[in-house]
Amino acid sequence: MIKIGLVTVLYKSDDVLEDFFKSLSLQSFKNYHLYLIDNSPSAETDNLIEILSTKYPLTSYTHVKNTSNDGVAKGNNQGIKLALNDNSDFVLLLNNDIDFNQTFLLDEMINYAISNNENLLIPKIYYHGTRKIWLAGGKIHKYKGYASHVGYNKDDSEVYNSIKYFDYAPTCFMLISRKVFEAVGLMDENYFVYYDDTDYLARAVEKGFKVCYLPKLEVFHKVSFSTGGGESLFSIYYLNRNRVYFVRKNYPFLVRQIALSHTILTRLIKYLIYKKDEKKTLLKAIKDGFSIKITQ
Template sequence: MNKVYIIVLNWNGWQDTVECVESCQKLTYPNFRILIVDNGSSDGSEAILRNRFPDIEFIQTGANLGYAGGNNIGIRYALAHGADYIWLLNNDTTVTPDALTALVDVAEKNPQVGIGGSKIYFYNKPKTLWFAGGHIDFHSGETLHMGMGDLDTGQFDYRREVDYITGCSLLARRNLIETIGLMDEEYFLYFEETAWCVKASLAGYKVVFVPESVIYHKESGSTGARSPLFYYYMTRNRLYFLKNFGRKVKWLKRFYSDFRGIAQFIKNDPCWGQKTRAITQGYLDFFRGRMGQRK
């Protein structure tokens, strides 16, 4: 039976992590290990989680290394301890008992499947979709969560290849990681899993949406919903993604879209100043080659 390591990355969010881990403990898949990776939390998370889950493996990174950096540490550990599959799971999620079994079953039936992802509902709206597969516009860098905000009527209940799987719930097979390497830590936050999926596709692996695997997501636990920090990383990292993976990039369309967004902020958003500065700094840092964590 294949061994799966479930990596749950925590940063100042032990309450969510407790709920996530407790839901994972009810999984029906017979051979999994949970690994909590704490990204240098300052809210007492490490002591609380170690005390709450004394039998669960735990790594302290010592600093906030971002989504890619923290998860990469967990992935290295899992591979060194014999993992056949890695399941990256946001700490602000809860899982259904068969969620992992469904992902592994699909991967085992087709060795070309390198990455699989779940159907994801909003945590507080359990029949409303948050993610049913990802689409990328490689000309502009726009990404789309298919079905987001739609009431689930079964319209996405079929397995299919997609452009990307959200890092909220992403199963990766061992030989894929050994082939394409770990996630790019230059992103720090956002787009790193999207780039990883594109690299998987370019290496000949399939990236597959698995609707039988179901989880629930609280959304935006790390940066706040549409906060200035969100706009900074999304702006900068989208440009970085386009530089690395774009196809016939329509740069003027990209610039126009972002600055039209700024105009909308100025017109409608009381926090327009902060968000405008965030987008502007995202552009400046990209052109200066300043990646990683925002300084």
Template sequence: MEVIIVDNDSNDHSAEILLSEYPKIKLIENEKNVGFGRANNQALPYIKSRYVLLLNTDAFVEPDTISKTIQYMDANPQCGILGVRLVGRDGVLQPSCRYFPTPWNIFLNRTGLKRIFKHSAMVDEMSWDHATVRNCDWVPGCYFLIRKEVIDQVGLMDSRYFLYYEEIDHCLSAKKAGWQVTYFPYSSVVHLGGESAKSEGEITSSGRQIESLKIESELLYFYKNHGLRAVFVDVFLSTLADSILLLKNIVKLRRPRWIFVHVTHSILVWSCFIRTQMGKKPIH
């Protein structure tokens, strides 16, 4: 097994500790945080094995997870990318088997109108028990097992995404090339990031930064894969969703900070729309 660590300018001395404890690992140290996709792309050219596992720092695997997932892919050569059952520290299931995002299903999810449009494919399909193997559109990147042939065929992750949507885009490329993306339920990974991710209600500086990165990647993804019309529809529906949520909070007499968050979100959307030149160019 080859182990390659990409250190995205950490300041906790973890790189030095890793080298002292595991001198045989390959360590790539960046002078700044280059983002999720770009960091993975730095490691991928060094890998010569049949499979590549992208594993987040906040993901913790069971002892037999890697062997089980590789055995499945060996037995199913049409499977190009595989993800596993994700749970939080508390054992609660996290979205693990997902549909591609569209402006419509993002809108339904944000506004809660998915309860009315029950037959629309949501990004996070949580209405089944996640107990069986299922082919899906994409799996989260915290445990992302890729067949090396897929990388050789479709290339590395798109480096224009700083954070969010890089694994979605890569799964889309793999499926277009004829590969299957598979959810494998017989191993679980504890994913801490799913617990601590910023909620839409966060209006802190860090919360705005994370939300801005997500919006930026969303616009880049829609322009790349669906064209300018999809970007316009996404921005329109996002603004409409903020307006609906704003009115709901006013009617409920919520505190001003809960009302302000939707105004802030709309400002971020339009700012990213302009700064990315309508989804054509990355900001970061």
């Protein structure tokens, strides 16, 4: 029987865990193991997980308590390695600030993957509590150095209801076959957070894989719950630092120069409208992005 390892990274996630546990407990597919990689462990979280696992029974889970917050990429790698060592056929990387009501969701993803020899699969993802799309596929814009979501902020419509293939999607909810990890390896831990999935998908596409979008399947995302939003100092730093690093790492000379030029020019516009702390954070981000030693 096919086995899935579910990997989610916790960071001060107590407020969203009940919906997460409830969604998993309702799934008709039961041959999974959940790896809770906790970057902010506490006695309160321990107690909450015990309560929720009783209220919303799961097949099985492991709660890994890290002594420091070393980021999403490293946390995902911890869970991926545990899942592969436990002989999982697929790994589902998923946020915990999500919920999903379709009891057949995991069954459908697995069945489609097996029947059609697919290795990377995503559902349609809405903003939580709405029918407004957060994700219906994705695309990497290599000459600009960033990735975008198809359907972002759009009302759902028939346009987004066809099975399609893409070269990018975030790992908010992505089913990945063992074959992909064997060919591509693990995530680049230099990213900490943001662009770790962009980098991974760029590497997977280079190996011939593609992302299959299944619009029948639905997930609801409580966006930016753990990171403070797109324009927090935290996000300004990591989005910009990692964008520069991503371009330096993944593209040949000419594409790299074009993408870096576009990035710097658009950051200059941001700099002119930012407040003092934001300006300082942006400058440090760009400097650090050029300083990171390229790995993998």
